[in-house]
Amino acid sequence: xxxxxxxxxxxxxxxxxxLPGLGPRSARRAALALLKRRDQLLLPLTDAMGEAARRVxxxxxxxxxDTQDPCAICGDGVRDGALIxxxxxxxxxxxxxxxxxxxxxxxxxxxxxxxxxxxGPEALKIGxxxxxxxxxxxxxxxxxxxxxxxxxxxxxxxxxxxAGADVSVTMLARGVPVGGELDWLDDGTIAQAMRARRPx
Numbered sequence: 538x539x540x541x542x543x544x545x546x547x548x549x550x551x552x553x554x555x556l557p558g559l560g561p562r563s564a565r566r567a568a569l570a571l572l573k574r575r576d577q578l579l580l581p582l583t584d585a586m587g588e589a590a591r592r593v594x595x596x597x598x599x600x601x602x603d604t605q606d607p608c609a610i611c612g613d614g615v616r617d618g619a620l621i622x623x624x625x626x627x628x629x630x631x632x633x634x635x636x637x638x639x640x641x642x643x644x645x646x647x648x649x650x651x652x653x654x655x656x657g658p659e660a661l662k663i664g665x666x667x668x669x670x671x672x673x674x675x676x677x678x679x680x681x682x683x684x685x686x687x688x689x690x691x692x693x694x695x696x697x698x699x700a701g702a703d704v705s706v707t708m709l710a711r712g713v714p715v716g717g718e719l720d721w722l723d724d725g726t727i728a729q730a731m732r733a734r735r736p737x
Contacts, residue, residue, distance in 0.1 A: 546572070598669075600645030600662055602627050610634075610643060617641040621669060622679045623695065625649055625688070633681065641679075644669060649687040650694055661691075663698060670702040677705045684711050684729070 542550075546568060554564035571579040595601070596608035603609055610616060620641025624630050630643050646661045670678050678699055682688040696706050712730030713719070719727065 599643045600627070600647060601630055601643060615640075618674050619676045620679065621666075621675060621677070622681050623666060624681050625683060625691075629681065639679075644678075646682075646691070649682065649685075650691045651687045658694065663695065666695070667698055667702065670699050670704050675702075675704055677707060678702075680706065680708045682708075684725075 549571075550561070550564045550568045553559055553567050554561050556564075559567065571582065592604045593602050594604070594606050596603055596606055596611055598607045598611040601608045601610060605612070617640055620639075621644050622630075622633060622639055622641055623644045623646060624633065625646055625648060627645055630645060633639050633643070644662070644666045646663070646666070648656055648661055650656055650658065650661070666678075669675065678695075680692045680695060682692050692708060699706050710733055712726065712733050713722065722730075
């Protein structure tokens with residue numbers, strides 16, 4: 538950064554660069570856009586971030602982010618309390634909600650098991666999940682975890698931990714995406730789609 542930028546701008550760029558998907562160059566462009574459009578972008582963003590910092594909290598039931606605790610999903614009496622969908626992070630929960638295909642409850646693990654990164658079971662919200670799964674009304678736990686080595690390791694571990702609960706443990710189907718063409722798919726996706734085939 539040029540010396541004429543000033544410490545305030547450098548600090549803004551440095552903080553923006555810590556966000557996922559933004560490196561130093563993207564952070565510089567974002568900072569410049571914010572500063573050029575101070576009234577339309579920077580000041581409203583400052584207000585929104587301050588409000589979020591004051592009001593948003595983690596739901597003590599499922600781990601979602603909301604301005605109330607329990608969150609709106611956990612407090613919604615219309616949702617099916619017999620189904621718990623386990624996701625890695627809140628972003629995955631938001632994706633499931635955008636799809637509108639699930640009307641049960643959620644459980645955010647807070648990450649995945651990873652021997653390389655030193656993330657063991659004690660670092661995740663696995664104990665609370667097992668406790669929730671033993672509730673009399675729960676009949677199915679859906680593991681909606683990434684199709685990665687860590688995701689599969691976590692799913693296998695959770696299935697073992699939930700074996701003592703009187704619930705069905707299922708996983709999301711994997712395979713050919715809607716609109717996907719076979720020649721663009723990787724070998725693992727094609728192999729999984731073949732294994733998970735169903736009657737036409």
